[in-house]
Amino acid sequence: MQNGYNAVTDGIVRLLKDIVGERDVIFGDDELIMPYSHDETHGAEYARYPEVVVRAGSAAEIGAIMKLANKEMIPVTPRGAGSGLSGGAVPVYGGILLSLERMNRILEIDRENLVAVVEPGVITNDLNNRVQQDGLFFAGYPMSLETCFVGGNVAENAGGGRAVKYGVTGRYVLGLEVVLPTGDTAVFGGKRVKDVTGYNMVQLMVGSEGTLGIFTKIILKLLPLPKAKIDMLVLFPDVSSALKVVPLIMTELRIIPSGVEFMDSLSLKIACDYLGEKKGYSGAGAILLVEMDGNDREQVLEECLQIGELCAERGGALDSFVAEGPAEQDKIWRVRKCAGEAYTALGTILSAEDLVVPPNRIVDMIPAVEALSQKYGVLMPSFGHVGDGNLHVTIIKDPNTQSERGKEQLPALLTELYLLTRELGGTISGEHGIGHKRKQYMPLLLGETELAAMRQIKAALDPKNILNPGKIF
Amino acid sequence: MQNGYNAVTDGIVRLLKDIVGERDVIFGDDELIMPYSHDETHGAEYARYPEVVVRAGSAAEIGAIMKLANKEMIPVTPRGAGSGLSGGAVPVYGGILLSLERMNRILEIDRENLVAVVEPGVITNDLNNRVQQDGLFFAGYPMSLETCFVGGNVAENAGGGRAVKYGVTGRYVLGLEVVLPTGDTAVFGGKRVKDVTGYNMVQLMVGSEGTLGIFTKIILKLLPLPKAKIDMLVLFPDVSSALKVVPLIMTELRIIPSGVEFMDSLSLKIACDYLGEKKGYSGAGAILLVEMDGNDREQVLEECLQIGELCAERGGALDSFVAEGPAEQDKIWRVRKCAGEAYTALGTILSAEDLVVPPNRIVDMIPAVEALSQKYGVLMPSFGHVGDGNLHVTIIKDPNTQSERGKEQLPALLTELYLLTRELGGTISGEHGIGHKRKQYMPLLLGETELAAMRQIKAALDPKNILNPGKIF
Numbered sequence: 001m002q003n004g005y006n007a008v009t010d011g012i013v014r015l016l017k018d019i020v021g022e023r024d025v026i027f028g029d030d031e032l033i034m035p036y037s038h039d040e041t042h043g044a045e046y047a048r049y050p051e052v053v054v055r056a057g058s059a060a061e062i063g064a065i066m067k068l069a070n071k072e073m074i075p076v077t078p079r080g081a082g083s084g085l086s087g088g089a090v091p092v093y094g095g096i097l098l099s100l101e102r103m104n105r106i107l108e109i110d111r112e113n114l115v116a117v118v119e120p121g122v123i124t125n126d127l128n129n130r131v132q133q134d135g136l137f138f139a140g141y142p143m144s145l146e147t148c149f150v151g152g153n154v155a156e157n158a159g160g161g162r163a164v165k166y167g168v169t170g171r172y173v174l175g176l177e178v179v180l181p182t183g184d185t186a187v188f189g190g191k192r193v194k195d196v197t198g199y200n201m202v203q204l205m206v207g208s209e210g211t212l213g214i215f216t217k218i219i220l221k222l223l224p225l226p227k228a229k230i231d232m233l234v235l236f237p238d239v240s241s242a243l244k245v246v247p248l249i250m251t252e253l254r255i256i257p258s259g260v261e262f263m264d265s266l267s268l269k270i271a272c273d274y275l276g277e278k279k280g281y282s283g284a285g286a287i288l289l290v291e292m293d294g295n296d297r298e299q300v301l302e303e304c305l306q307i308g309e310l311c312a313e314r315g316g317a318l319d320s321f322v323a324e325g326p327a328e329q330d331k332i333w334r335v336r337k338c339a340g341e342a343y344t345a346l347g348t349i350l351s352a353e354d355l356v357v358p359p360n361r362i363v364d365m366i367p368a369v370e371a372l373s374q375k376y377g378v379l380m381p382s383f384g385h386v387g388d389g390n391l392h393v394t395i396i397k398d399p400n401t402q403s404e405r406g407k408e409q410l411p412a413l414l415t416e417l418y419l420l421t422r423e424l425g426g427t428i429s430g431e432h433g434i435g436h437k438r439k440q441y442m443p444l445l446l447g448e449t450e451l452a453a454m455r456q457i458k459a460a461l462d463p464k465n466i467l468n469p470g471k472i473f
Numbered sequence: 474m475q476n477g478y479n480a481v482t483d484g485i486v487r488l489l490k491d492i493v494g495e496r497d498v499i500f501g502d503d504e505l506i507m508p509y510s511h512d513e514t515h516g517a518e519y520a521r522y523p524e525v526v527v528r529a530g531s532a533a534e535i536g537a538i539m540k541l542a543n544k545e546m547i548p549v550t551p552r553g554a555g556s557g558l559s560g561g562a563v564p565v566y567g568g569i570l571l572s573l574e575r576m577n578r579i580l581e582i583d584r585e586n587l588v589a590v591v592e593p594g595v596i597t598n599d600l601n602n603r604v605q606q607d608g609l610f611f612a613g614y615p616m617s618l619e620t621c622f623v624g625g626n627v628a629e630n631a632g633g634g635r636a637v638k639y640g641v642t643g644r645y646v647l648g649l650e651v652v653l654p655t656g657d658t659a660v661f662g663g664k665r666v667k668d669v670t671g672y673n674m675v676q677l678m679v680g681s682e683g684t685l686g687i688f689t690k691i692i693l694k695l696l697p698l699p700k701a702k703i704d705m706l707v708l709f710p711d712v713s714s715a716l717k718v719v720p721l722i723m724t725e726l727r728i729i730p731s732g733v734e735f736m737d738s739l740s741l742k743i744a745c746d747y748l749g750e751k752k753g754y755s756g757a758g759a760i761l762l763v764e765m766d767g768n769d770r771e772q773v774l775e776e777c778l779q780i781g782e783l784c785a786e787r788g789g790a791l792d793s794f795v796a797e798g799p800a801e802q803d804k805i806w807r808v809r810k811c812a813g814e815a816y817t818a819l820g821t822i823l824s825a826e827d828l829v830v831p832p833n834r835i836v837d838m839i840p841a842v843e844a845l846s847q848k849y850g851v852l853m854p855s856f857g858h859v860g861d862g863n864l865h866v867t868i869i870k871d872p873n874t875q876s877e878r879g880k881e882q883l884p885a886l887l888t889e890l891y892l893l894t895r896e897l898g899g900t901i902s903g904e905h906g907i908g909h910k911r912k913q914y915m916p917l918l919l920g921e922t923e924l925a926a927m928r929q930i931k932a933a934l935d936p937k938n939i940l941n942p943g944k945i946f
Contacts (some may be wrong), residue, residue, distance in 0.1 A: 111724055111830070113833050157669050179861060186920070191898055192830070193863075194861055194903035194904050196680050196903065196905070196906050197900045198945055199945075200676050201926060207672070226727075247585040254700065295772075299772050356666075360585040395575045396905065425665075427665060430669065451661045456934060460933035461929060
């Protein structure tokens with residue numbers, strides 16, 4: 001028993017098996033339980049074994065589990081694909097790990113209303129492949145779309161590279177069937193773009209990191225698939241030249257790209273070294289990858305050319321490449337896409353950060369990050385979705401030193417980094433969430449009034465603190 | 474004293490004057506208080522005089538008022554422009570009417586980040602006129618944009634005609650400074666497109682109808698102003714022909730218009746009769762007004778032609794007119810824009826409804842509405858934003874009868890209408906809100922679990938039920 005919770009007994013395991021069936025309860029087998037003990041957050045200290053894993057198959061089963069857990073004072077942690085980056089699906093206090101992996105059906109594609117209805121365990125890319133057959137697409141998706149579940153995207157309000165034009169996941173969530181912490185099932189919203197029938201419970205649930213409810217059906221808005229998609233790679237001499245053109249694309253050209261990705265000099269170097277890419281990027285101190293889409297190929301191409309000119313004239317761009325079609329696009333994305341892998345190959349990743357600032361402040365962020373990396377003797381390469389101000393700074397142990405200083409002083413480094421972000425009008429998570437990884441830093445960002453309001457809502461919906469405790473605040 | 478609230482005494486008026494100054498407290502003068510006793514909801518029964526009107530000038534003043542009100546158990550009702558259509562700003566239990574009319578400054582236009590920071594009392598159109606000078610626009614605005622306040626739009630999550638492409642007001646609210654019901658000031662969100670630092674309090678506040686907080690600063694996302702804007706008027710032989718082409722525009726042509734407005738045969742007739750418009754619309758049983766925008770005039774025009782062809786081939790359209798520039802556009806919008814005025818001239822408006830259904834079900838709605846109008850002996854013309862499924866059905870006393878049956882049986886009629894809407898997968902308010910006008914009907918739409926969750930949130934943030942009581946549920 002910890003924090004007032006009770007242990008999972010054989011008797012409770014029996015009751016759980018009565019609810020979901022023998023086969024979908026894992027108990028007493030550490031090897032089978034291990035995969036459910038962590039997500040993709042760097043650092044073994046964020047992992048925690050649940051006492052029992054339950055793979056639920058329906059809202060009714062989840063409701064019964066939540067009622068049992070409330071009665072017996074056992075914490076329940078919901079889990080999607082486990083691709084999260086803040087420990088949201090980690091069972092901090094043990095208890096029941098509730099996996100949604102079995103609930104993976106695409107229930108309906110309603111073409112006329114541009115709506116999909118899915119269960120939470122559908123892989124994001126599977127949904128996109130399915131709706132593309134109908135000339136549609138689901139615009140709310142993160143970079144991990146090949147593995148992540150739609151339910152997790154909704155729970156974390158995932159963003160990704162195309163939020164500049166398309167916004168984040170929440171914008172596409174029209175309705176939810178959700179099991180509340182006390183075990184009752186509620187339906188909020190529906191196949192409606194407009195709905196002001198009471199509070200916006202749908203958007204309160206979105207991004208609540210599995211602490212306010214467990215989604216069992218998700219109604220998503222789809223969009224017509226744009227007929228043309230053209231990407232551009234632009235090489236700049238340095239970071240500030242690259243970053244200063246980003247707002248100009250929108251304010252001077254009045255063009256909203258679907259995405260604007262950025263890599264700084266160090267992340268570019270690490271990725272190029274990893275790939276053995278010698279020539280293509282030589283001399284570049286930063287790159288932008290601009291994604292454009294629309295219905296008229298000629299117009300999209302014309303806009304790409306305008307952006308190319310702007311980059312050359314106002315940012316002193318060294319070179320730019322336009323890519324149409326998957327083969328060419330894969331080529332210009334190669335360096336950006338391998339960055340994570342290249343970091344891992346280089347050294348121990350101490351932390352993957354998810355800062356967000358007003359887009360025009362990223363230019364102030366980069367030199368300050370460099371100064372911090374020198375101060376703490378770590379590498380801090382940056383890439384990110386600069387069109388929406390979201391910068392992924394990764395903190396890597398310097399491979400040229402044996403010193404553990406970077407790791408030991410990580411909390412001090414993060415505190416400085418977060419205070420800097422706040423000073424620039426930003427915050428510590430744009431799309432990965434708080435989970436238990438960033439929880440201790442929340443008071444740096446939010447005052448007691450703001451935190452109290454959130455805690456009051458949590459306590460109102462989950463009076464016994466049964467659902468995903470130990471997260472956010 | 475009613476519902477546990479205390480009356481506003483001379484002593485309390487004195488304290489209120491200490492907070493906001495002598496000049497901005499109105500007490501004991503019914504003539505001056507009268508304008509604050511109602512909004513634009515039809516029906517004198519929805520009006521109610523406050524005991525005192527206070528025109529606050531800052532978050533600090535509002536905080537002090539809320540603390541006083543909590544201490545003295547006096548209800549507080551916030552009010553913007555009073556252009557609401559569900560009684561949201563009506564002080565149901567008397568008490569303090571808190572007007573935001575003095576807080577009307579545009580605080581900042583941040584061009585680089587495409588953000589505006591405003592006080593709640595800014596008139597929506599004033600903001601748009603201001604940002605247009607910078608080649609920007611604020612896309613979340615309702616039809617009443619010439620009078621409504623931004624604060625009210627946020628409180629009601631206002632929609633309007635352009636939600637098809639641009640979504641509703643909430644999509645453009647990035648941050649809020651808000652005085653909570655207990656009088657503390659909180660800041661949620663900021664100049665950030667992405668933000669998952671804790672619960673999405675911003676979107677919970679949006680559409681909460683002034684029951685969860687009083688906005689004192691609003692951070693709005695702006696968009697680049699499209700360079701081309703073309704409208705189209707299309708005449709159809711009947712309602713179902715017009716409605717069946719609407720989803721095809723998006724699914725077959727893959728074009729998302731900024732708006733698709735609809736008028737049925739009766740609303741068209743009433744408006745044409747009122748304007749003395751004889752020839753232009755003869756033979757038309759329904760019209761669509763399609764709004765298109767984009768950066769390339771030729772492409773927008775080309776898309777208009779495609780839509781025109783689709784309307785002719787698949788909807789048997791009788792005629793279509795393309796309008797560029799304000800003069801031409803005003804001409805084709807004339808009939809739609811005068812509809813409200815024409816209804817008022819025709820007879821007593823019993824109720825203005827705000828139904829929303831999945832867009833492809835509007836075609837089932839219209840004949841059912843006609844059947845109800847016959848059953849209850851009232852006129853029920855419809856217009857609305859059919860691109861997003863939002864149908865404004867107006868219930869008008871038949872001018873050819875003296876019978877009061879329509880008025881007496883209004884609750885029965887509304888119950889039937891709402892149940893029909895629910896059956897079609899819809900709900901009773903898309904953009905006007907619940908207020909106290911529709912409150913009694915909420916249990917037709919939401920179950921006890923859903924209502925309880927909303928009530929729990931209200932009670933958590935406003936334990937004494939001081940802020941805008943008597944609304945929504």
